[in-house]
Amino acid sequence: MGVNSNIVITGFMGTGKSEVGLEVARRLGREFVDMDALIEQRVGLTIPEIFAQHGEPFFRQQERKLCYELAQKRGLVIATGGGALIPEENRRVLGASGVLVCLNCDVDEILRRLAQAEDRPLLNVTDRRERIEALLAQRREAYNRIPHQIDTTGLTVEEVAEKVIELLVQKIVVRTPTGSYPIHLGNRLLKRIGELAREQGLKGKVALVTNPTVEELYATTVMESLREADFEPAVCQVPDGEAYKTLDTVRSLYDQFIEAGLDRSGAVLALGGGVIGDMAGFAAATYMRGVPLVQVPTTLLAMVDASIGGKVAVDHPRGKNLIGAFKQPRLIVSDPLVLNTLDEAEMRSGWAEVIKAGMLGSPRLFEQLEERGNEPALSVIAEAIRVKVAVVEEDPYEREQRAVLNLGHTFGHALEVLSGFRLRHGEAVSIGLVAATKMAIALGLCDKGVEERLLALLQRFGLPTCYEGYEPEEIWEAMATDKKKRGKKLRFVLPKAIGQAVVTDQVPKAVVLEILERLRER
C-alpha cells in the first residue's frame, strides 16, 4: 500500500466502523470521512428519514456517487455504511484508491452494541437477531471479498485501530548496481522477519548481531520469527555504544560467527541502531569474503539513514568510520513500534535527520512535519526513507550527489568534535542546518522564509538552533582540519529552497565566520 492510499473501513452495523475509523485517522494524523454522516449532511436528512422519504435505492445511489468522489482523493480514512461495499462496483472503485478492511463481530455482540440504536432503519423489526442473521447471510459473500478482515469481538476501539494500522505495510525497493532489495516498513514487522527473509531467498544459519540493550527488548521476537521460518539463528552480542564500533569488536564477531557455524549460505542480521548496523554490516562484508546482510534498524536515525545505502564501517582512533566497505543489504525491515522504547534524546537525534531529509529532498515531508509534529507516523518515516533512497540510487558509491546528504553536517561534525561528542549528533546537525541556511541566505541562494520555517520546526522538535562555548575561528579550524585529514576540499551543502540543496566550495571564509558569529548564543 502506498504512503497516501486511502484506508477504507467497512463491515456490518455495530462492528465499530466509525469509531475505529476516527481513531485510526487520529493516530495517523489523517482526515476522516464517515460516509453515512456525509450523506446525511448533504441530503439534509437523517438516514432513517432518507429511507422513509426517498427509499433505499436513492440512498444506495448516494453511496455509489460518494464512492466515486472519495476514490479521487488520497490520504483519507473512510468509514463506509454497512451496505456501501456490497455492490462489486463500489468495492472496485474504492479498492483502487487504497486498502479495504472489513470489521467482523459475532451476532451476540452486535446485538449488545446496537441495543440502544434507534437510527438503523434496517433494524426496525421485532426480532432483531433474526433480521441481523438474515442480513449477514445476505452480505457474507460480499464482505468475504474484502481483502483484509478483522474480528473485533471482545476488542476495544483502540485495539481494533491498532490492528488496522498493522495492515499498513510499505515496501520501498532500492535499486543498486548489484541488484535491488526491499525495505519493508510497518508496525509489528519484527514478528514477520523470518517470513520476509525467506521471501528474499535466505536460509540456514543467521548470526543475529545486537547489543544487550536491544537484545533484552527485541531479540526473542526476532529469534522466534526466524525459527518459525526454519532458520537456525544464534545471538552474537557486542557491547553497547559508539566506543565499541571498532575492529576489535568486529574480531569478536568473527569469533562468534565461526562458533555459530555461519558460512556463506547463511546471513548476518543486524538488530539495533546505526552502530550495530555499521559494525555488523562491515563484519558481513568481510567474513568469508561476504555473507548476506539483513538490516533491522531499531532507532529512528538507523531507519531513515544508517541502514540505507550500503555504507558500513568501524571507527579508527584517528577518525570516525575510517575503515569500511560498501555492502548492500538483502533486505531491510523497519518496525516503527520499536521506537516506543527509544529514549527522547535518541528520538530527537533521529528527527534532526528526518528534518534534514525534508530540507534536502522533500517539501512534502517538511510540511508533514510542520503539520503533525513528532509522532513517528509511518508516512513520515517512509517519506524520509524515500529521500535517502533517491539519493543513494543516483550515487551508489558516494562519488558526487550523495554529498547533499551532508546538509548540516559540515558545521555539525565540527561542533560534535569540539564538544568531545557531548553534543549529540542530531543536535549538532540541527545547529548545522541553521548555519547552512543562514549562509545560503547570505549568499543570495535562498530566501529568509526558509530560515523562519526551519527555526520554527527545529524548536518544535526541541532541537538546538545555536551554540555556545566556542570561537568561530575554532569551529572553522575544526571543519578545515577534518577535511584536510581526509584530503578533501571544504565543501558546503546549502539549501536553495525547502526540498532543494546544492553543493558548493565557493564560500569565502569571512562569510562562514560571520555566520558562526551570528549563531553564538549570548
Ligand SMILES: NC(=O)c1ccc[n+]([C@@H]2O[C@H](COP(=O)([O-])OP(=O)(O)OC[C@H]3O[C@@H](n4cnc5c(N)ncnc54)[C@H](O)[C@@H]3O)[C@@H](O)[C@H]2O)c1
Ligand atoms: N552507514 C551510514 O550510512 C550511516 C549513516 C548515519 C549514521 N551512521 C552511524 O550510525 C551510528 C549512530 O546510530 P544511532 O543514532 O542509531 O545510535 P546507536 O546505534 O548507538 O543507538 C543509540 C542507543 O539506543 C539504543 N537503542 C537502539 N534501539 C533501541 C530501541 N528500539 N529501544 C531502546 N534503545 C534502543 C542503543 O543500544 C544505543 O544505546 C553512528 O556510528 C554513525 O556513524 C551510519
